[in-house]
Amino acid sequence: MRDLEKRYGRTVAVDRLSFTVRPGMVTGFLGPNGAGKSTTMRMMLDLDHPTGGQVRIDGVRYRDLRRPLTKVGALLEAKSTHAGRRAYDHLLWLAQTNGIPASRVSSVLELVGLGGVGRRRAKALSLGMAQRLGIAAALLGDPPVLLLDEPVNGLDPEGVHWIRGLLRGLAAEGRTVFVSSHLMSEMSLTADHLVVIDRGRLLADVSLADFVASHGSLEAGFLSLTAGGGAR
Numbered sequence: 001m002r003d004l005e006k007r008y009g010r011t012v013a014v015d016r017l018s019f020t021v022r023p024g025m026v027t028g029f030l031g032p033n034g035a036g037k038s039t040t041m042r043m044m045l046d047l048d049h050p051t052g053g054q055v056r057i058d059g060v061r062y063r064d065l066r067r068p069l070t071k072v073g074a075l076l077e078a079k080s081t082h083a084g085r086r087a088y089d090h091l092l093w094l095a096q097t098n099g100i101p102a103s104r105v106s107s108v109l110e111l112v113g114l115g116g117v118g119r120r121r122a123k124a125l126s127l128g129m130a131q132r133l134g135i136a137a138a139l140l141g142d143p144p145v146l147l148l149d150e151p152v153n154g155l156d157p158e159g160v161h162w163i164r165g166l167l168r169g170l171a172a173e174g175r176t177v178f179v180s181s182h183l184m185s186e187m188s189l190t191a192d193h194l195v196v197i198d199r200g201r202l203l204a205d206v207s208l209a210d211f212v213a214s215h216g217s218l219e220a221g222f223l224s225l226t227a228g229g230g231a232r
């Protein structure tokens with residue numbers, strides 16, 4: 001993305017943000033509440049329109065991607081599953097509207113540990129299961145790029161451990177994995193690279209190893225970079 005900007009009236013949610021997310025690693029996207037992470041991710045997916053600058057995925061705007069689920073898998077914070085729809089049917093509908101073989105639905109349900117609950121309706125899924133279903137949807141098209149907004153939200157310790165392994169494995173396969181989180185300890189175990197923002201501005205775009213070497217720990221560095229923000 002280059003000089004990406006989003007204003008809501010007088011609020012500058014994203015302020016001329018420029019960085020590149022690279023393949024073959026997990027990039028952690030960090031920032032305090034209200035820093036502009038979700039807004040940035042929505043713009044990457046063309047769900048929100050920038051008031052300035054641009055964002056491209058492999059040189060292409062998201063809206064110009066053919067069969068986008070096969071290029072970019074995304075998990076956003078908002079629940080996007082129809083409450084009355086069965087987990088399997090939700091994924092089947094996504095697959096069918098994106099030219100993805102139906103056989104892939106059972107594979108991704110197994111992959112995220114929901115093999116036994118495909119017939120359950122979305123409203124009957126626990127928060128952790130709903131989060132796994134969202135991850136299954138992101139993986140459905142076997143995309144080379146994954147954008148995940150707070151994927152460990154609602155997951156228990158076993159789930160957190162599982163997603164760490166999943167993200168590391170996806171990166172090891174050469175995929176681009178971009179993941180936002182508030183959890184510094186988790187990011188220090190998952191990320192290879194960090195992009196830190198506050199008030200919509202870029203504060204750091206650095207490897208985890210370099211960040212930790214210069215600040216002592218991820219948490220210490222994050223707190224010193226974003227100091228003075230207070231509650232927002």
Ligand SMILES: Nc1ncnc2c1ncn2[C@@H]1O[C@H](COP(=O)(O)OP(=O)(O)OP(=O)(O)O)[C@@H](O)[C@H]1O
Nearest residue numbers: 008011012013031032033034035036037038039040
């Ligand atoms: N639709 C909107 N209308 C007006 N202001 C908005 C809108 N969406 C976001 N904002 C504002 O933009 C700023 C960035 O919000 P955003 O949700 O992107 O931050 P975030 O880093 O994802 O925060 P959190 O970690 O709390 O989810 C905030 O000041 C927020 O109030």
